[in-house]
Structure formats: C-alpha cells, structure tokens
Amino acid sequence: MMCGDALLRQEPWFISLATIGALYSAAVVFRLLPHLALLLRRPTDLRHRYGAWAVVTGPTSGIGESLALELARRGLNLVLVGRDPAKLQDISETISKTRAVQTKTVVFDLSLVATPQGDEAMRRLQETVEGLDVGLLVNNAGVAKPCAVYLHEMDVEAWVRMIRVNLWTLTEVTAAVLPGMVQRGRGAVVNIGSGSSEAIPSFPLYSVYAASKRYPKTLDISGILV
Known part of the structure; x- marks a missing residue:
C-alpha cells in the first residue's frame, strides 16, 4: 500500500x-x-460629513422605513417623500417620539412623475428642501408590480407607472436635490437597485422591472460631489 x-x-x-x-x-x-x-471601523458622523438633512423616498415600509429609522438614529433630520399621507404621518411621528431630530413630509405619488400632478408635487419637494442642508439623498422608492407576467398581458400604463417610479423619479428627485449639494461642496446620493438586474440575464417575466432597476446602478454621479 x-x-x-x-x-x-x-x-x-x-x-x-x-x-x-x-x-x-x-x-x-x-x-x-x-x-x-x-x-x-468607527461609524461616520453623517451630519458632519454630509449635512444635517436627508431625503428618503418610499420611507413608509421595508428598506425605506429601515433606512429612515437608522438615519434618524444617526442624528439626521429627514424629509420623507411618499404617496400615503397617513403612513407618512405614522413614520414621522415614530421618529419624532424616539429621536431628537426634525422631520418634514412631502406627499408625492411618484408614479405621476412627468405629469401635471407630478410636476406640482415636485415643486412642493423643491420648496421643502430649499434652504435645508441636505447632505444625503436615498432614492429608495420602487415598484415591482405587475409581477411575473408577459409584456402583452398588462396594460401599457402599468409598465409606464413602473418606469416612472423606478427610473424617472430617481432622475428628477436627484436633479432637484443635487444642486444644493454641489453648491455646498458635499453630499451623497444612495440609489437602491435590485438583485434581479444581476442574477439572471433578462430575468424572464420580470424584464421591465429588472431593466428599470438596473438604471440606479448605472447612474454614476460620483464625480460631481466633493
């Protein structure tokens, strides 16, 4: 052997x-x-590094809610952007009761971006953030419905609403908040994507969703901010 x-x-x-x-x-x-x-490593002082305020879209549930609560815990004041006034009020009150930070809410149905109603809501958002030291923008809002279906099985407006939220909203909200960051010479933009844009090529029956959630990864503004 x-x-x-x-x-x-x-x-x-x-x-x-x-x-x-x-x-x-x-x-x-x-x-x-x-x-x-x-x-x-030691947690970063977000207020000192970026600014006193953060804007979070889709903050009333899931990842957005968790991020909003964590940013409040880290001492940032919050501008909460979502479509449901009652849910916005709930998360705002929860933060105010547990953290010594300020909150502002903007009712905005993000599926209406690039429409007359959406333009009015965007003006309200711009007015809300004007003059605030917004150092962090979290583009979290997203729509996954319609879910696993063929393109022809849904009315085209459903797909357009998804694209408005997942793609157009991210662009327009960033464009509204970014100039203040550039002027102050500091800030950060966090875009929430999806593993569906990476896991399977074209992601059958979710191709519109996967394509729209690929956009947050490819939108690179890192060279703009100091």
Missing part, C-alpha cells in the same frame, strides 16, 4: 484541484475584507 505522500506524487490532478480551491478561497476572503473593515 502506498503512503499518502507517494499517492499525492502520483496524482498531479489532485494538487491542481487543491491549488485552484485554495486560490478561490483566497479570492473569496479578499472580497470579504472590505466588508469586514466596514463593520469594524
């Missing part, structure tokens, strides 16, 4: 596979290091 060392010398394929496995493991660890460093 051959010993283990002799067996390894006789099987070069084993050494090749072991080498590939080691290199892959090292690559995975290398990719995780920045995330680990982010977890270990």
